[in-house]
């Protein structure tokens with residue numbers, strides 16, 4: 001199974017490509033989900049592509065599905081080539097939901113049921129022209145501390161670059177081991193979620209197994225735009241996927257990732273009222 005996913009990753013990075021005018025977009029935010037949902041917060045990746053001055057952008061990242069399209073709350077794992085003047089959009093996204101039949105996790109190709117490019121509430125997006133080019137390769141085996149793979153990279157960048165923020169996106173594979181992944185329940189919380197503890201009791205947590213293909217967006221430090229400084233969603237070819245927290249197998253875990261530093265960061269529809277709950 002691993003070679004298949006590695007091939008997929010290498011195909012994505014080296015052939016399809018994640019280079020060319022690399023940029024990051026932080027759209028909406030957790031304050032549109034918590035303490036109570038604002039369902040009118042709906043966005044379209046084709047519009048975002050124009051807003052970041054990259055029509056036809058190739059998007060990877062982490063966000064929430066559009067509940068008006070999907071009919072409930074869900075994790076979106078966006079893999080989208082936005083429409084351009086020449087070509088229609090290509091939506092290769094995945095969607096991770098709680099399976100209504102057994103309460104387990106359910107990962108599906110977005111295009112199996114929907115043919116739009118909407119998302120809701122929030123997204124952290126890495127966009128590029130989708131071209132081959134130079135990338136940063138990061139390999140890591142065994143976890144020796146508490147921080148996850150992306151936090152380690154982010155905090156290392158912060159230590160080195162200080163108050164000059166560095167943002168990156170790309171893709172990595174958890175090649176061996178297992179990971180702690182959450183999926184939001186299909187129903188938004190009817191009572192306000194005001195603390196991290198309340199949020200964690202509402203979320204559904206799973207231990208999912210490698211190989212998991214992950215889509216990180218990170219910024220070393222928030223320069224005051226109310227950013228989510230890291231956000232990673234993942235999918236697999238064995239029916240598992242969602243929001244990555246960390247691996248649960250520090251002794252045996254293996255990571256391989258490819259990253260590109262962003263040239264620009266766009267903050268879109270920043271919430272006016274904000275808080276720091278549920279940013280993990």
Ligand SMILES: [Zn+2]
Nearest residue numbers: 062063233243
């Ligand atoms: Zn998420």
